[in-house]
Amino acid sequence: MYRIGELAQRYEIKTDTLRYYEKHGLLAPSGRSDSGYRLYDEADEVKLRFILRAKGVGFTLAQIQELLMIDASRASWACQDVKAIVENKVVELERKMAELKQFRDSLQQLADACCGGPESAEHCSILDALEVRS
Amino acid sequence: MYRIGELAQRYEIKTDTLRYYEKHGLLAPSGRSDSGYRLYDEADEVKLRFILRAKGVGFTLAQIQELLMIDASRASWACQDVKAIVENKVVELERKMAELKQFRDSLQQLADACCGGPESAEHCSILDALEVRS
DNA sequence: TTTGACCTTTGACCAAACTCCAAGGTTTAT
DNA sequence: ATAAACCTTGGAGTTTGGTCAAAGGTCAAA
Structure with missing residues (x-):
């Protein structure tokens, strides 16, 4: 489990960007530490990579969110x-x-x-x- | 020579967008009528097509402006x-x-x-x- | 000659996607 | 045990690229 700063650093984005993605329903950390720190796991990282790649090819965050929601609920x-x-x-x-x-x-x-x-x-x-x- | 509304209509953009491009140094009409109406000629239209195509492939207006300025002053x-x-x-x-x-x-x-x-x-x-x- | 569709300017407002700040709590290294 | 480096929230500010509104001038048709 990584804290927000570590994940941000590895993908060369700001921690604020990750909080922004969370606020806008794109990527929520899978947990929190006892003290309230965000904790991201491997699956969150996969999702982040997806977001960054999709953004890189010109999709808007709204379009990306749509794809993520389809994926998350694909069983239905x-x-x-x-x-x-x-x-x-x-x-x-x-x-x-x-x-x-x-x-x-x-x-x-x-x-x-x-x-x-x-x-x-x-x-x-x-x-x-x-x-x-x- | 076309007025702003005609040019806007033909390229399916707003007249405000053309005024915005002018204000930001991307595309100025080559003339004005006696009453102050903007008048665009064929060369302006070529430039507009360039702007729209470049925008379509993901260039920012700042990058497009740079290309336009290089083009305009290429003799030097x-x-x-x-x-x-x-x-x-x-x-x-x-x-x-x-x-x-x-x-x-x-x-x-x-x-x-x-x-x-x-x-x-x-x-x-x-x-x-x-x-x-x- | 007046109605409607144009055009002018200035300036405010908008959405997207961040980005920063303040005030404070937590962790870690020395 | 205290400083440095993290983290939290809420809210404000920024940039890009427009978009709208107000108040008024212009022009063509009936």
């Missing part, structure tokens, strides 16, 4: 419902990936076309690079 | 500098894409493994799905 859901929700998220992620890929390809083409020398970048327009390709 | 930059900046952005985008891909693959595997039937989803854990694969 039907497989087909969970599958549908997960497949929706997959579609959402793929849309995001496609957007990112287009953006990257455009910038990559600009970088490739740019001589990279010491002369003026007059013709290296970032706006133009992102304009043409749909 | 060296090719190598612009190329370096653009290549940095490409790396950033690729990191994001890799994260997204991992997340999607994990969820996809859960969806694939899930029977999708009417029985309890006890064994379809979203947290578990995202846990193992690094």
